[in-house]
Amino acid sequence: MSTYVQTAAPDEAPKAVDSDRTRAENSLARKLVAPAVVLMLVVTAFPMLRALYLSMFSYSLTAPDDKEFVGFQNYWTALSDPLFWRDTGNTVMVMIVTVTIELIIGFAFAMVMHKLIFARGTIRTSILIPYGVITVVSGFAWQFAFSNTNGFVNSWLPFIGDDFNWFAKYDSSMIAIMASEIWKTTPFMSLLLLAGLAQVSEDMLEAAKVDGATWIQRLYKVILPNMRAAIMVAVLFRALDAYRIFDNIFVMTAGANNTESISFLTYRQVIEQFQLGIGSALSVLLFLSVLVLAYAIVKLFKVDLSAARQEN
Amino acid sequence: MKDIRGRILTAIGVVFILFWCLLPVAWIISLSFKSQEAVTNGSPGFFPSDGGGAGWKNYTDVLDDEQFRHAIINSIGISLIATALSVIFATLAAYAIARLEFKGKKFVLTTALVIAMFPVVSLVGPLFDMWRTFGIYDSWIGLIIPYMSFTLPLAIWTLSAFFREIPWEMEQAAQVDGATSWQAFRKVIVPLAAPGVFTAAILTFFFAWNDFVFGISLTSTERARPIPAALSFFVGADPFNRPASLLAAGAVVATVPIVVLVLFFQRKIVAGLTAGAVKG
Numbered sequence: 031m032s033t034y035v036q037t038a039a040p041d042e043a044p045k046a047v048d049s050d051r052t053r054a055e056n057s058l059a060r061k062l063v064a065p066a067v068v069l070m071l072v073v074t075a076f077p078m079l080r081a082l083y084l085s086m087f088s089y090s091l092t093a094p095d096d097k098e099f100v101g102f103q104n105y106w107t108a109l110s111d112p113l114f115w116r117d118t119g120n121t122v123m124v125m126i127v128t129v130t131i132e133l134i135i136g137f138a139f140a141m142v143m144h145k146l147i148f149a150r151g152t153i154r155t156s157i158l159i160p161y162g163v164i165t166v167v168s169g170f171a172w173q174f175a176f177s178n179t180n181g182f183v184n185s186w187l188p189f190i191g192d193d194f195n196w197f198a199k200y201d202s203s204m205i206a207i208m209a210s211e212i213w214k215t216t217p218f219m220s221l222l223l224l225a226g227l228a229q230v231s232e233d234m235l236e237a238a239k240v241d242g243a244t245w246i247q248r249l250y251k252v253i254l255p256n257m258r259a260a261i262m263v264a265v266l267f268r269a270l271d272a273y274r275i276f277d278n279i280f281v282m283t284a285g286a287n288n289t290e291s292i293s294f295l296t297y298r299q300v301i302e303q304f305q306l307g308i309g310s311a312l313s314v315l316l317f318l319s320v321l322v323l324a325y326a327i328v329k330l331f332k333v334d335l336s337a338a339r340q341e342n
Numbered sequence: 343m344k345d346i347r348g349r350i351l352t353a354i355g356v357v358f359i360l361f362w363c364l365l366p367v368a369w370i371i372s373l374s375f376k377s378q379e380a381v382t383n384g385s386p387g388f389f390p391s392d393g394g395g396a397g398w399k400n401y402t403d404v405l406d407d408e409q410f411r412h413a414i415i416n417s418i419g420i421s422l423i424a425t426a427l428s429v430i431f432a433t434l435a436a437y438a439i440a441r442l443e444f445k446g447k448k449f450v451l452t453t454a455l456v457i458a459m460f461p462v463v464s465l466v467g468p469l470f471d472m473w474r475t476f477g478i479y480d481s482w483i484g485l486i487i488p489y490m491s492f493t494l495p496l497a498i499w500t501l502s503a504f505f506r507e508i509p510w511e512m513e514q515a516a517q518v519d520g521a522t523s524w525q526a527f528r529k530v531i532v533p534l535a536a537p538g539v540f541t542a543a544i545l546t547f548f549f550a551w552n553d554f555v556f557g558i559s560l561t562s563t564e565r566a567r568p569i570p571a572a573l574s575f576f577v578g579a580d581p582f583n584r585p586a587s588l589l590a591a592g593a594v595v596a597t598v599p600i601v602v603l604v605l606f607f608q609r610k611i612v613a614g615l616t617a618g619a620v621k622g
Binding site: 052054055056058059060062063065066067069070071072073074077078080081084138139141142143145146149151153154155156157158159160161162163164165166167168170171172174175177178179180181182184185192213216217218221222224225266267270271273274276277280281293294296297299300301306309310312313314316317320324 | 348352355356358359360362363364366367369370373376381384385386387388431432434435437438439442443444445446447449450453454456457458459460461462463464465466467468469470471472487488490491492494495498523524548551552554555558559569570573574586589590593596597600601603604605608609611612615616
């Protein structure tokens with residue numbers, strides 16, 4: 031990461047001298063921040079440590095007295111099970127496919143909204159509707175839309191028979207799941223990209239136009255490089271969000287035909303089968319994989335984290 | 343010539359966006375008016391077939407359902423309480439982040455970022471275990487706590503972005519006139535920050551209303567089960583044979599509050615959503 035040199039604003043200069051004031055500011059800030067930080071950590075860090083502890087035990091709620099220390103055996107069981115890798119594969123595929131499609135469609139939407147002179151309010155209102163709709167409702171809407179007994183998709187799509195059952199096979203089930211996921215989250219992506227587009231200077235675009243750059247050249251040489259930060263932050267947020275996919279799968283297929291995601295597997299072990307030991311190991315693995323993924327995206331695409339963190 | 347082509351493309355884009363955003367919503371509304379008999383026998387097509395319409399019957403059936411009514415009350419109560427508390431804590435934190443220099447600012451911002459990306463399902467196991475030990479499993483408070491933690495990052499970002507726009511001099515002016523830091527905060531900043539607080543509240547409410555993972559994992563009865571969980575458990579174990587039109591009516595009821603919020607506060611929501619991603 032590049033070093034960020036902070037130029038002191040003129041009115042900040044006397045602060046170094048006025049140390050009483052600085053100390054008071056420090057202590058007030060801590061008091062203001064403390065409740066939020068404690069709350070965030072109580073529900074995340076503490077349970078994660080608890081999961082780490084439980085994952086070392088063979089522990090099932092159906093037989094709580096048989097709790098027994100087994101070391102890393104739960105991790106070995108999970109990692110050597112093809113089910114774990116199949117579900118991780120599904121999750122990664124959903125993440126890559128949906129984020130790519132959302133990025134393309136979201137960018138197109140953002141361009142349209144950026145160019146728009148009339149009806150801006152109407153478009154923005156409608157684009158927020160998918161964002162506001164509960165994921166479970168979106169899942170139902172698409173499940174019924176793809177249904178061969180009550181849906182409309184089969185009759186609208188050419189080359190697809192009216193009695194084609196989307197939920198009978200793996201490939202078509204995944205398409206239906208991803209359709210719901212993409213429908214709901216593309217608007218969010220397009221709003222982030224729209225904010226990025228607004229940062230591209232019109233003067234620079236005009237200059238490129240005067241110099242005879244074609245539309246494609248302007249897109250690749252001026253627009254995209256200038257909104258890089260916005261694109262990367264949008265990709266980071268959406269990719270990690272897609273990796274958590276759970277609601278749509280739960281509602282639409284409940285994991286049938288191998289459509290399970292890694293979140294769904296973890297949920298099933300813990301809540302449905304009460305296997306807290308192995309379930310906790312899966313929780314820890316899920317958390318670690320998200321960490322690795324976040325790190326990889328940040329390093330690979332050189333995401334400016336200070337932009338994501340909103341420092342300035 | 344070129345300009346006209348651009349305008350036509352934009353117009354096509356607009357139509358496509360509207361189609362994209364409204365089609366599934368229109369579909370679920372249309373589905374909610376199909377009669378349950380027609381759905382059981384199979385009624386493909388976008389609109390209810392002739393004689394396959396149900397009028398308002400699905401809606402009256404859903405609203406008569408005891409469990410669904412409980413779920414609505416749970417969702418409204420839990421979401422409102424979580425929103426109020428989350429926004430209060432986020433306001434305090436965001437003020438410190440936007441206005442004060444202190445050690446540990448980076449730690450707070452990093453924590454918020456990590457939590458925003460946290461895989462929530464990995465918490466379900468330990469929380470399930472802990473909540474049962476503390477006796478808050480299947481209760482409002484058991485859902486309010488995780489909702490608060492997970493909405494704090496978004497609320498903190500939104501609010502600190504808003505707070506940075508507030509004229510700093512006014513607070514200093516108040517301090518010059520003899521106000522303490524705390525008084526300057528309460529009397530000057532709070533009224534100016536109200537619109538930002540409101541935006542953060544809407545986004546927080548959206549999250550709590552939308553949550554599904556905690557809703558199904560940390561509840562077991564209608565005592566605390568929120569709408570998304572209630573909808574998913576609405577009928578039976580067979581995921582391929584649900585009473586589609588009845589569920590659609592329930593889904594429409596659950597979506598109405600959100601659509602109303604969007605219609606009224608579109609501008610504020612957009613400002614809040616994009617505040618976290620791009621430096622203004």
